[in-house]
Amino acid sequence: MIRFENDYSEGAHERVLKRIVETNEEQTAGYGTDEHCEKARNDIRKACNASDADVHFLVGGTQTNTTVISSILRPHQGVVSATTGHIAGLETGAIESTGHKVLTVPSEDGKVRAAQVKEMYDAHMSQGTPEHRVQPGMVYISHPTEMGTTYTRSELEELKRVCQECDLPLFLDGARLGYGLVSEGTDLTLEDIARLCDVFYIGGTKIGALFGEAVVITNERLKKDFRYLIKQRGGLLAKGRLLGIQFETLFEDGLYLRISKHAVDMALMIREAFVEGGFSLRYDSKTNQQFPILPNEVLVELGKHYSFSIWEKIKDTHSVVRICTSYATKKEHVEAFIQDIKKCQLTAVH
Amino acid sequence: MIRFENDYSEGAHERVLKRIVETNEEQTAGYGTDEHCEKARNDIRKACNASDADVHFLVGGTQTNTTVISSILRPHQGVVSATTGHIAGLETGAIESTGHKVLTVPSEDGKVRAAQVKEMYDAHMSQGTPEHRVQPGMVYISHPTEMGTTYTRSELEELKRVCQECDLPLFLDGARLGYGLVSEGTDLTLEDIARLCDVFYIGGTKIGALFGEAVVITNERLKKDFRYLIKQRGGLLAKGRLLGIQFETLFEDGLYLRISKHAVDMALMIREAFVEGGFSLRYDSKTNQQFPILPNEVLVELGKHYSFSIWEKIKDTHSVVRICTSYATKKEHVEAFIQDIKKCQLTAVH
Amino acid sequence: MIRFENDYSEGAHERVLKRIVETNEEQTAGYGTDEHCEKARNDIRKACNASDADVHFLVGGTQTNTTVISSILRPHQGVVSATTGHIAGLETGAIESTGHKVLTVPSEDGKVRAAQVKEMYDAHMSQGTPEHRVQPGMVYISHPTEMGTTYTRSELEELKRVCQECDLPLFLDGARLGYGLVSEGTDLTLEDIARLCDVFYIGGTKIGALFGEAVVITNERLKKDFRYLIKQRGGLLAKGRLLGIQFETLFEDGLYLRISKHAVDMALMIREAFVEGGFSLRYDSKTNQQFPILPNEVLVELGKHYSFSIWEKIKDTHSVVRICTSYATKKEHVEAFIQDIKKCQLTAVH
Amino acid sequence: MIRFENDYSEGAHERVLKRIVETNEEQTAGYGTDEHCEKARNDIRKACNASDADVHFLVGGTQTNTTVISSILRPHQGVVSATTGHIAGLETGAIESTGHKVLTVPSEDGKVRAAQVKEMYDAHMSQGTPEHRVQPGMVYISHPTEMGTTYTRSELEELKRVCQECDLPLFLDGARLGYGLVSEGTDLTLEDIARLCDVFYIGGTKIGALFGEAVVITNERLKKDFRYLIKQRGGLLAKGRLLGIQFETLFEDGLYLRISKHAVDMALMIREAFVEGGFSLRYDSKTNQQFPILPNEVLVELGKHYSFSIWEKIKDTHSVVRICTSYATKKEHVEAFIQDIKKCQLTAVH
Incomplete structure (x- = not known):
């Protein structure tokens, strides 16, 4: 996880x-x-x-x-x-x-x-x-x-x-x-x-x-x-x-600022992946926290390997989740996550 | 110090x-x-x-x-x-x-x-x-x-x-x-x-x-x-x-208890040195804090190399000081301190 | 007043x-x-x-x-x-x-x-x-x-x-x-x-x-x-x-209840006067407080002889006012007030 | 009482x-x-x-x-x-x-x-x-x-x-x-x-x-x-x-000051009665509160007709009591009290 x-x-x-x-x-x-x-x-x-x-x-x-x-x-x-x-x-x-x-x-x-x-x-x-x-x-x-x-x-x-x-x-x-x-x-x-x-x-x-x-x-x-x-x-x-x-x-x-920059770079990579995947963002954040709106099935799928907070339920079908990076976030983790986001997208499309 | x-x-x-x-x-x-x-x-x-x-x-x-x-x-x-x-x-x-x-x-x-x-x-x-x-x-x-x-x-x-x-x-x-x-x-x-x-x-x-x-x-x-x-x-x-x-x-x-014991052992060595040196103790402590009553000149002398808290002034001539050891206290520091206490005693006597 | x-x-x-x-x-x-x-x-x-x-x-x-x-x-x-x-x-x-x-x-x-x-x-x-x-x-x-x-x-x-x-x-x-x-x-x-x-x-x-x-x-x-x-x-x-x-x-x-009843009776008389005068009520109160919505000119007119609280402004033209009666409210005061409410209504109509 | x-x-x-x-x-x-x-x-x-x-x-x-x-x-x-x-x-x-x-x-x-x-x-x-x-x-x-x-x-x-x-x-x-x-x-x-x-x-x-x-x-x-x-x-x-x-x-x-004066006058009459009766006063009060020290038997005797607060026990034999006058204290009550204090004194003497 x-x-x-x-x-x-x-x-x-x-x-x-x-x-x-x-x-x-x-x-x-x-x-x-x-x-x-x-x-x-x-x-x-x-x-x-x-x-x-x-x-x-x-x-x-x-x-x-x-x-x-x-x-x-x-x-x-x-x-x-x-x-x-x-x-x-x-x-x-x-x-x-x-x-x-x-x-x-x-x-x-x-x-x-x-x-x-x-x-x-x-x-x-x-x-x-x-x-x-x-x-x-x-x-x-x-x-x-x-x-x-x-x-x-x-x-x-x-x-x-x-x-x-x-x-x-x-x-x-x-x-x-x-x-x-x-x-x-x-x-x-x-x-x-x-x-x-x-x-x-x-x-x-x-x-x-x-x-x-x-x-x-x-x-x-x-x-x-x-x-x-x-x-x-x-x-x-x-x-x-x-x-x-x-x-x-x-x-x-x-x-302090150098490691902050790393966290934000990682967050923006994740943001881009969600946007490219066609997911909406709840807030327009350009910092280390991202708030994509995910359908339940994506939530379940991504939840198998990654933890994040449920921020808000939207009807019975979607949730806003909060995804945080930090100074300690590993680039390989982010890359793996992005790959999995892409898979969710494909699944969702087909 | x-x-x-x-x-x-x-x-x-x-x-x-x-x-x-x-x-x-x-x-x-x-x-x-x-x-x-x-x-x-x-x-x-x-x-x-x-x-x-x-x-x-x-x-x-x-x-x-x-x-x-x-x-x-x-x-x-x-x-x-x-x-x-x-x-x-x-x-x-x-x-x-x-x-x-x-x-x-x-x-x-x-x-x-x-x-x-x-x-x-x-x-x-x-x-x-x-x-x-x-x-x-x-x-x-x-x-x-x-x-x-x-x-x-x-x-x-x-x-x-x-x-x-x-x-x-x-x-x-x-x-x-x-x-x-x-x-x-x-x-x-x-x-x-x-x-x-x-x-x-x-x-x-x-x-x-x-x-x-x-x-x-x-x-x-x-x-x-x-x-x-x-x-x-x-x-x-x-x-x-x-x-x-x-x-x-x-x-x-x-x-936890092992390192506590070390601190108390160190404190009792110091206590003994004071008692042997003829100094009174303000409280009968058998733990890591010791409260000798020191005349001003001893206070000044010991204060050159060691720091401790002034606990209470007694008239114009003496002070109760608090001396603490801890899990981290080094035996060589205690031994040096004891030597210096002894010197004070000798000075006091002569 | x-x-x-x-x-x-x-x-x-x-x-x-x-x-x-x-x-x-x-x-x-x-x-x-x-x-x-x-x-x-x-x-x-x-x-x-x-x-x-x-x-x-x-x-x-x-x-x-x-x-x-x-x-x-x-x-x-x-x-x-x-x-x-x-x-x-x-x-x-x-x-x-x-x-x-x-x-x-x-x-x-x-x-x-x-x-x-x-x-x-x-x-x-x-x-x-x-x-x-x-x-x-x-x-x-x-x-x-x-x-x-x-x-x-x-x-x-x-x-x-x-x-x-x-x-x-x-x-x-x-x-x-x-x-x-x-x-x-x-x-x-x-x-x-x-x-x-x-x-x-x-x-x-x-x-x-x-x-x-x-x-x-x-x-x-x-x-x-x-x-x-x-x-x-x-x-x-x-x-x-x-x-x-x-x-x-x-x-x-x-x-206690008898004098409470008097206050509420007085309030309902006032309420009725407002309703009959064509004024809306902000809340459906059957107790001693009434909340008619009054146009500014009525507010000014009634304000010459009666005091009440401004509860809420509605646009630039109206206000909700709070009118209270109590155990001490005199019936002749209420009757005078009702007469004046009626006058406001007539004025408003013509 | x-x-x-x-x-x-x-x-x-x-x-x-x-x-x-x-x-x-x-x-x-x-x-x-x-x-x-x-x-x-x-x-x-x-x-x-x-x-x-x-x-x-x-x-x-x-x-x-x-x-x-x-x-x-x-x-x-x-x-x-x-x-x-x-x-x-x-x-x-x-x-x-x-x-x-x-x-x-x-x-x-x-x-x-x-x-x-x-x-x-x-x-x-x-x-x-x-x-x-x-x-x-x-x-x-x-x-x-x-x-x-x-x-x-x-x-x-x-x-x-x-x-x-x-x-x-x-x-x-x-x-x-x-x-x-x-x-x-x-x-x-x-x-x-x-x-x-x-x-x-x-x-x-x-x-x-x-x-x-x-x-x-x-x-x-x-x-x-x-x-x-x-x-x-x-x-x-x-x-x-x-x-x-x-x-x-x-x-x-x-x-305000006139009625305050009355209370203090009454208190000083009581004070004098206690002093004359040979009772000590706990505090030297020249205001409306008096604190005589009374032996238990006097306490019991006076307590039959007058109420006062027990302020402090002194050994098993005496109590300090607090006696208050106020703007409302009636002179005839004070006079009756003084008579009873005198009786206590006589009793105590004999």
């Missing part, structure tokens, strides 16, 4: 693991105060062209979203998100567990539009008694989105403009950031993101690390006491150096 | 790391549903002689304490802890962040006595209007304690008896469990703990793993939906297999 | 106020342990035909919803509600502030259907990894709903059946309960509600009292320690006797 | 009740936006000599403490309080239920000293890793305290100075504020309190009102969005005018 069901099926990129092994006997201070973390923080600041940014390392995505969001909002505020946002549906109410409502705006492709934020904000503020409702307090987006779509630079600039107008900090979830940055579907760079977002994170778990997310805070107002928040939410790793070592490796010579 | 300041200064035990490397390219399901986790769960059940126990893996101690405690208590209940308990003072209010008060009982040596629990419970229940106060809802202890002391079997049995009488689940924090289990100061075994506690955890972070804590739930009533709680609190690691692989290695042939 | 904008524009029913004055110098125990509260609790148990029910008095609706819901749910659970439910939109995230998500099902008329609950529950449970999502933990409805609509006995029985099947406690918000009970649109009685709901409340604030809501808990499992929860959520009134005195008065000889 | 067990045994001052009756049929806007509230807010601003202060009305003390404190703190911060503070022990963990720890300093007489705050703050900030501990975020005091003691102007000035130095907002719980303001034991005025505290409240429940507390916010930084917080915590009374009417009455011609 070859797994395409998610982008965290393997361990870590070999260079990352090698560094962990090499440094294993080093003695360092705990909780991210060691030199590896310091170097990684500097490397990330450079890559972001944000020399004043605060950089923190956490272990996983849910933890990071919860820590960042609850550090920003006051009790009566909520976070604006697409209905499809990870925080809205896939984190067991972690945001609510810290006392805050997720205020959703509808989204077909996973993106939040500037106009939607403006509209929600204005609607709230223009009520006679706004204090009876949760106040929008910040905006959460992800890049790429859960659907693999990406923001363009101008879309993000527009979103930022509205957020500033409404005094709403903008937070970008970058659990798959590398896969978005290398996508041909967008002109948005890491520097742009650091310039336009108040806080965002660079995902390691899904891109080369064993685990780890690097939070970058560029808005001065959001920096204060963030380490307290990490500790309180259980994200301050005792052996914090592990996070430093991993991000140090991923950022020392462009490894 | 040789570090004795904590027990998480290095990476992982070499065998643990080797297994992570060996399995790196394996593809597994996520979030702890893989075969390594399954095997580790079974190994732990066997070691605990608790075939019906639920076993879950989380990343760190604060996260584990928070997840377990908030899964048990109702909103108006608090957790009973020693004033010196880790949850009472060193987790940035993580327990309170989930809505619950930590109800402290005084403790000189870090232990909670059965009689203290009974007294607090009776005092609460005998009030005219108990509903104006937080209700004791469970008991938290650690073994060894923050002071390196340990419970005996009869002490834990007595605590359990009172907890049952008062309908209070008993939770044991085992962040350093191995170091307690091999201590000559106690007759308490892992099986005893599994039999007497409703839930406890086996610490990996401080004993051989890169990170990881294994929660063991023996009380049927506390098992339900625990994975939801882990996810909500940000503890469900995407690459959960990493936890499985590590605990599988630590429990496959007694490695 | 005559106010129809809500059902809490006046003080209290004269008999309620009279009793408060008469008992003013009595000395009683605090926090609801006095004899007035005891008598009121018994009167309510009788009216509900639920001799084993626990009855508690709280001050207001948001407080009551929050206290009840947070007393029932575990941290990973949410409360199922119509999108239009009061807890979903009009309580500033009070439910989320206690850590729980409101899980909404769409509703046009304010009611939650049994099939919707079943579908949400089944969808949750049939997922491969349900622990990544909030678990439905109870169901919240109100009677009448925010739209003035009511449940029939068979609808509530069906809802109860599904709730039991899914092990979901059923909670009925009765902030306007009296107005629902006397409505000709439903055959549902107070006894039915006590039989079919696990917990519900009888609203006083909007029906004759200065303030106050009476929570009735019939499910044994939900009774434990409820007074602690009230105290923690700030709802345990020091001079609790005020709640007892008010409910004692409202329930001693059917006053 | 004559009740001295608390200061909320009766309804309201007759003038307060009269105004409620007189205004009963008035129609007003809801949620505190009516003219009575507006007038009461202005009266209070004048009495405080704080024309820019925000004034809000809530229903009860626990609710007020919770709303104020949770509106100020960030998640990792706690509130500093005396161990004897109401929030520390008598509100069922309401503060913790909003996610915050109560950081206690020892106090024999109920007061928090400036030096204690400074010491706690410095101790926190001087740690190597403060982020592992809850950060002091504000200071909570009450005037009078739970023990009936009061702050002097210079004590409060000193506390304020330290609070400013440490950037800690100072919050004064004035549930019994009137009884403190008229006490001969202090020179502190309402104007002083408004000048020195960032936020405080004026208690109505225990001084003439049926219920109600008036929060006064003088610190600009703490004003924003406070109505949202009140609503979320369940404190925004639908018939908010009831709070306005009551405070309007209490503040229109000095009624």
Whole structure:
């Protein structure tokens, strides 16, 4: 069985693991105060062209979203998100567990539009008694989105403009950031993101690390006491150096983007195979996740050798499936998969 | 500089790391549903002689304490802890962040006595209007304690008896469990703990793993939906297999206790050196943490080559320091340290 | 200006106020342990035909919803509600502030259907990894709903059946309960509600009292320690006797239903006037709230002498308004209003 | 049985009740936006000599403490309080239920000293890793305290100075504020309190009102969005005018202080009787609460006709009792009580 069901099926990129092994006997201070973390923080600041940014390392995505969001909002505020946002549906109410409502705006492709934020904000503020409702307090987006779509630079600039107008900090979830940055579907760079977002994170778990997310805070107002928040939410790793070592490796010579590119190349090969095979795609993703719509018989056939997630049932006859590649995806697996897709197509035609 | 300041200064035990490397390219399901986790769960059940126990893996101690405690208590209940308990003072209010008060009982040596629990419970229940106060809802202890002391079997049995009488689940924090289990100061075994506690955890972070804590739930009533709680609190690691692989290695042939023993042996050598040198010990610890009381000049002298934590100032002339060994402590480092302790003694004498 | 904008524009029913004055110098125990509260609790148990029910008095609706819901749910659970439910939109995230998500099902008329609950529950449970999502933990409805609509006995029985099947406690918000009970649109009685709901409340604030809501808990499992929860959520009134005195008065000889009937009679007169005037109604309410759709010019005209809430704008030309009557609505005000509605109609026709 | 067990045994001052009756049929806007509230807010601003202060009305003390404190703190911060503070022990963990720890300093007489705050703050900030501990975020005091003691102007000035130095907002719980303001034991005025505290409240429940507390916010930084917080915590009374009417009455011609004075006069008569009778006092209270230490036989004897709270047992032979007077205490009851105290004394002597 070859797994395409998610982008965290393997361990870590070999260079990352090698560094962990090499440094294993080093003695360092705990909780991210060691030199590896310091170097990684500097490397990330450079890559972001944000020399004043605060950089923190956490272990996983849910933890990071919860820590960042609850550090920003006051009790009566909520976070604006697409209905499809990870925080809205896939984190067991972690945001609510810290006392805050997720205020959703509808989204077909996973993106939040500037106009939607403006509209929600204005609607709230223009009520006679706004204090009876949760106040929008910040905006959460992800890049790429859960659907693999990406923001363009101008879309993000527009979103930022509205957020500033409404005094709403903008937070970008970058659990798959590398896969978005290398996508041909967008002109948005890491520097742009650091310039336009108040806080965002660079995902390691899904891109080369064993685990780890690097939070970058560029808005001065959001920096204060963030380490307290990490500790309180259980994200301050005792052996914090592990996070430093991993991000140090991923950022020392462009490894992060290089391995992201590999994953996306593999995904686009698979995409092309589906398109050529006459299958429709549910979302127009140019990143590492692909969402073909498959008839049941193809699902069964491909399911014999490959695993993937069922995303959505369409009537009784079809399903949208999610197929993920990652930095670790082997080209021979992709080629085998493509061959099998082709066979399904032939079968379907005849 | 040789570090004795904590027990998480290095990476992982070499065998643990080797297994992570060996399995790196394996593809597994996520979030702890893989075969390594399954095997580790079974190994732990066997070691605990608790075939019906639920076993879950989380990343760190604060996260584990928070997840377990908030899964048990109702909103108006608090957790009973020693004033010196880790949850009472060193987790940035993580327990309170989930809505619950930590109800402290005084403790000189870090232990909670059965009689203290009974007294607090009776005092609460005998009030005219108990509903104006937080209700004791469970008991938290650690073994060894923050002071390196340990419970005996009869002490834990007595605590359990009172907890049952008062309908209070008993939770044991085992962040350093191995170091307690091999201590000559106690007759308490892992099986005893599994039999007497409703839930406890086996610490990996401080004993051989890169990170990881294994929660063991023996009380049927506390098992339900625990994975939801882990996810909500940000503890469900995407690459959960990493936890499985590590605990599988630590429990496959007694490695966990063996390396714990090494740490404690090293600590006792250091203890002896201090005692022989005429230094007093703040707590009577027979585990991997030692708390000698040092005059300032000794502190300065030893501080030139060794790092340790200042635990408590005593007047202007002395300090209690905490010295930790771990599975990774090198015997030659300990021997060098002992030589330097001896020199301090001589200096002190002359 | 005559106010129809809500059902809490006046003080209290004269008999309620009279009793408060008469008992003013009595000395009683605090926090609801006095004899007035005891008598009121018994009167309510009788009216509900639920001799084993626990009855508690709280001050207001948001407080009551929050206290009840947070007393029932575990941290990973949410409360199922119509999108239009009061807890979903009009309580500033009070439910989320206690850590729980409101899980909404769409509703046009304010009611939650049994099939919707079943579908949400089944969808949750049939997922491969349900622990990544909030678990439905109870169901919240109100009677009448925010739209003035009511449940029939068979609808509530069906809802109860599904709730039991899914092990979901059923909670009925009765902030306007009296107005629902006397409505000709439903055959549902107070006894039915006590039989079919696990917990519900009888609203006083909007029906004759200065303030106050009476929570009735019939499910044994939900009774434990409820007074602690009230105290923690700030709802345990020091001079609790005020709640007892008010409910004692409202329930001693059917006053509660009698004054509810008056309010609904007034509302139906207004409803008829609108219908006869050719105006459409947004919802088919047979309770004390009416929702006519008015063209702008009528809105302006009626707005000169009467206040009401703008519920929803329809294009640029019309608005849905909410008109409330209450136990205190004066018949002469209603008659004047009807005359003015008729004038608007004539104007509109010519 | 004559009740001295608390200061909320009766309804309201007759003038307060009269105004409620007189205004009963008035129609007003809801949620505190009516003219009575507006007038009461202005009266209070004048009495405080704080024309820019925000004034809000809530229903009860626990609710007020919770709303104020949770509106100020960030998640990792706690509130500093005396161990004897109401929030520390008598509100069922309401503060913790909003996610915050109560950081206690020892106090024999109920007061928090400036030096204690400074010491706690410095101790926190001087740690190597403060982020592992809850950060002091504000200071909570009450005037009078739970023990009936009061702050002097210079004590409060000193506390304020330290609070400013440490950037800690100072919050004064004035549930019994009137009884403190008229006490001969202090020179502190309402104007002083408004000048020195960032936020405080004026208690109505225990001084003439049926219920109600008036929060006064003088610190600009703490004003924003406070109505949202009140609503979320369940404190925004639908018939908010009831709070306005009551405070309007209490503040229109000095009624509040006048009736406070009566209560304190009554308490001092009782105090004198105990002192003359040779009984010791547990605390040196010059306010409406008195804490004599009574031998068991006196306790039994007085308990036949008077109720009071047992505050603390002293050995097996004595108890500290709390005796409260209030605005409603009848002089003939006090005189009868004094006679009976005298009898006890005689009995005791012979």
